[in-house]
Each structure stands twice: as structure tokens, then as C-alpha cells.
Amino acid sequence: MSLAYTIVYKAENVYDALVHEAYWQFAVIPEENxxxxxxxxxxxxxxxxxxxxxxxxxxxxxxxxxxxKKFDSVAFEAKFDVTKKEVNPFDFIxxxxxxxxxxxxxxxxxxxxxxxxxxxxxxxxxxxxxxSIYVFDESKHVFDNLKALNxxxxxxxxxxxxxxxxxxxxxxxxxxxxxxxxxFSHLFCAIARKNRIPTRYVSGYxxxxxxxxxxxxxxxxxxxxxxxxxxxxFDPTNxxxxxxxxxxxxxxxxxxxxxxxxxxxxxxxxNTTRYTVEVEASxx
Numbered sequence: 001m002s003l004a005y006t007i008v009y010k011a012e013n014v015y016d017a018l019v020h021e022a023y024w025q026f027a028v029i030p031e032e033n034x035x036x037x038x039x040x041x042x043x044x045x046x047x048x049x050x051x052x053x054x055x056x057x058x059x060x061x062x063x064x065x066x067x068x069k070k071f072d073s074v075a076f077e078a079k080f081d082v083t084k085k086e087v088n089p090f091d092f093i094x095x096x097x098x099x100x101x102x103x104x105x106x107x108x109x110x111x112x113x114x115x116x117x118x119x120x121x122x123x124x125x126x127x128x129x130x131x132s133i134y135v136f137d138e139s140k141h142v143f144d145n146l147k148a149l150n151x152x153x154x155x156x157x158x159x160x161x162x163x164x165x166x167x168x169x170x171x172x173x174x175x176x177x178x179x180x181x182x183x184f185s186h187l188f189c190a191i192a193r194k195n196r197i198p199t200r201y202v203s204g205y206x207x208x209x210x211x212x213x214x215x216x217x218x219x220x221x222x223x224x225x226x227x228x229x230x231x232x233x234f235d236p237t238n239x240x241x242x243x244x245x246x247x248x249x250x251x252x253x254x255x256x257x258x259x260x261x262x263x264x265x266x267x268x269x270x271n272t273t274r275y276t277v278e279v280e281a282s283x284x
Contacts, residue, residue: 003244005082007205008278009218011261012075016269019071024263026063027056027203028218030082030247039081046075058257060250082247089241092229094141101142101227105196114198114225116253123254124190124201127171136195143226146192146234147241153188154239166255181220181237182255188222188236189254198225200251202233203258207245207279218260218277223251247279 009028032038043051043063051065067074095101104110111118120126126133134152136145160178170190173183185201192199199222206219221235221242233242252258265271 001086003084003086004282005080005084005205005207005247006280007080007082007247009078009080009260010076010276012073012274013271014073014273015071015265015267015271017072017267019067019265019267022065022067022074022263022265024065024067024076024261025056026065026076026078026261027060027250027258028078028260029061029063030080030205030249031060033248034085035087035244036082036084036247039083041078041080043078044076046073047071056250058250058252084244084247086244089233089243092226092232094143094226095228098139098141102138104227105142110227111196117198117200117225118193118196119253120190120193121254121256123170123186123256124193125170126190126194127169127174130171130174131194133174134191142197143229143232145195146197146224146226146232149188149191150234150236150241151239153184153191153236157184157187159184159237166259184236185220185222186254188234192222192224199223200231201254201258202242202248202251203255203260204249205247205277205279206235207247207281209245209281218249218275219246220255220258221246245281 029041030036030038047067049065049067051063054062054064056062134149156177158178159180161180164173164179164183170186173179173187189199189201202221202223203218221233223231223233226232235242250258
């Protein structure tokens with residue numbers, strides 16, 4: 001059985017002074033993979049500027065817009081129809097020899113292959129005083145450690161909107177213990193990478209019909225690499241393994257790689273931006 005999703009993404013920018021020229025890149029298009037198919041999509045803006053579809057440096061589809069006329073406000077709206085297979089996130093067999101997997105993690109060939117997702121970025125670097133905040137138990141399987149970490153981050157932080165921004169440092173998130181899905185995911189990535197696990201930050205959409213935590217914007221979770229299994233999705237904001245309610249858009253080292261909206265705007269004033277996302281689901 002498959003689930004059908006309709007996703008509506010909206011963004012509105014209002015500027016204090018006239019904008020003379022602007023360039024935007026939107027990373028909001030659901031990817032197509034083994035579990036999800038993009039059936040239809042459309043993208044519109046209030047100024048009727050032309051847009052083009054391209055592939056970014058990480059291999060994901062993005063919409064690019066260039067506007068060369070004066071304006072003081074602009075609104076964007078994208079709509080996507082996606083089908084998603086029902087998946088069992090536990091559908092894999094673990095290696096019975098626990099120590100084998102930790103030996104794999106130490107191999108130079110393995111570390112070279114997964115080097116981008118072992119890097120510590122400014123969003124995923126543990127402060128010196130918190131470097132040992134969570135240490136894996138190597139008598140347990142890598143997957144069991146990751147599952148325990150997922151639960152630990154879920155219990156460590158309290159979901160609260162409006163208390164952090166995209167630039168809030170990890171130290172403040174750890175010590176104040178409040179944040180949104182982006183913060184939960186960065187903390188998971190930082191700890192998993194500290195324990196030598198390749199980990200990807202993922203941006204996408206979440207159907208919240210089952211009472212999951214999330215705000216009115218795009219959702220974030222992680223994918224961690226388990227030797228002899230592959231990439232496994234974890235949602236520390238909800239203490240879940242990623243399943244049929246998660247619609248992936250892209251992945252990267254951190255939020256900066258997956259930011260839904262990037263741009264260069266030529267103006268002398270400040271601006272206000274508002275985003276909303278609606279996800280509706282029905283069975284097929």
C-alpha cells in the first residue's frame with residue numbers, strides 16, 4: 001500500500017526599502033528514491049518571474065529565480081504531489097559480530113569513502129566542555145547505540161519554536177536545552193560523528209497527523225551509516241526511526257547544505273520572511 005501526499009510550501013518576503021535585483025535558490029522539491037515518487041509539482045511567484053530547474057552541487061533538484069525589476073515584497077508558492085511506499089524502518093539484519101562494525105569504522109578506506117559526513121562543521125562541533133556529553137558503548141551494536149542516542153537527544157532537548165535561529169551555536173542549544181528540529185538534528189550529528197559514525201543532516205517534510213513534533217516549516221532529521229546495513233534514518237525530534245511520514249528533499253553536512261531558501265538581494269533595508277508548510281495525506 002502507498003500513501004499519497006500533497007505538500008504546499010509558501011514563503012513571503014517583505015522589504016523595508018526597494019529591492020533592485022535579486023537571486024534565489026529553493027531546495028524544496030522532494031527527491032525521488034526507492035520509497036517515494038514525485039508525481040507532479042508546480043512553482044509560482046507573485047511577481048511572475050521565470051524560474052529554472054537545475055541540480056545543485058550535492059545532486060538535488062533546486063529552483064532558481066533571478067529578478068531584475070524593483071519590488072518591495074514577493075511571495076512564492078510550491079505544490080507537490082508525492083506517493084510514498086509504506087516502509088518498515090527495522091527491515092534489515094544486523095551483523096551478529098558487534099566488534100566487526102567498530103573495526104570497519106576505523107578503517108582508512110571507510111573513513112575516506114564517508115569523509116564528507118564525518119566532518120565537524122560550525123553547526124555540528126561539540127564545545128570542548130561538552131565533548132564527552134555522550135559516549136557510545138562499544139559492547140553494543142552500532143545501531144543500538146544510534147537508537148539510544150536518538151532517544152537521548154529527544155529527552156535532552158525540549159521542542160520550542162522561536163528560541164533559536166539558524167545561527168544559534170550548539171553550546172547554547174546544549175546548555176539551554178530548547179530548540180527545533182534543526183537543533184535536535186545538529187546535536188545528533190555532532191555526537192554521532194564524534195563517535196566515528198558518518199551522519200547526514202536531512203531536510204524534508206513531515207506529515208504531523210500522528211501528533212509528531214514539528215513546526216510550520218520544513219522538518220529536519222538525520223541519516224546515519226550502519227556498517228553492512230547502510231544509511232538509516234533517525235528523527236531525534238520525535239524519537240523515531242524515519243518511516244512513511246517523512247518525505248525527503250535533500251541531505252548534506254548540516255543545515256547550510258540543505259537550506260530551503262538561499263539568495264542574494266540588492267537593497268539597503270531589512271526584510272521580514274515568513275514560511276509555511278502544509279502536508280496532507282491519503283491512502284491509495
